[in-house]
């Protein structure tokens with residue numbers, strides 16, 4: 001038997017989604033991985049960060065962005081004036097993909113099929129959170145959420161109008177209690193911003209790393225200003 005589509009329950013909140021995702025078999029990555037690494041953060045978060053996939057440490061801890069990339073992200077958020085505790089942090093793919101070697105597990109980028117298989121979970125997270133701003137950390141997240149032709153080098157740091165899939169438009173059809181005509185409820189504009197992946201900053205050669213870090217902080221500062 002092969003993989004079946006993600007079984008995403010509705011109306012269960014983030015906790016229920018997390019529990020359901022723990023048993024996801026929508027692609028083959030679940031088997032060698034330690035566990036599903038679901039998103040983390042308050043249901044009231046106005047901002048959602050989307051990374052690529054958990055790394056070695058995230059796979060062991062069961063939490064997103066707790067390894068070296070997460071440490072760098074934490075520092076950049078602080079420098080940009082964003083409190084990580086107010087944000088929801090997740091990944092486009094929720095299992096660690098790696099090649100085992102005797103000494104260590106070597107990270108492998110997720111394939112298009114893994115991103116596709118995992119997308120119902122990301123959409124369900126958006127649907128519960130109804131974020132105002134989604135920040136794509138790196139090209140994998142940006143291509144998954146915007147379009148495969150998205151060029152992070154060209155479009156990073158820009159707030160782009162964007163509507164998360166699963167965003168509910170509520171349009172009551174009955175007059176309200178006062179007999180007034182119902183007003184159409186229009187959701188506030190939502191935004192997307194793409195920036196570099198923290199791991200890309202870590203991989204930048206010594207002589208250019210400080211500038212790469214500063215560019216990440218500058219992009220995150222755009223987000224901080226928009227939220228203020």
Ligand code: URA
Pocket residue numbers: 051052053054055058063064065066067069070091199
């Ligand atoms: N890199 C990611 O994209 N996500 C994590 O959670 C950790 C590292």
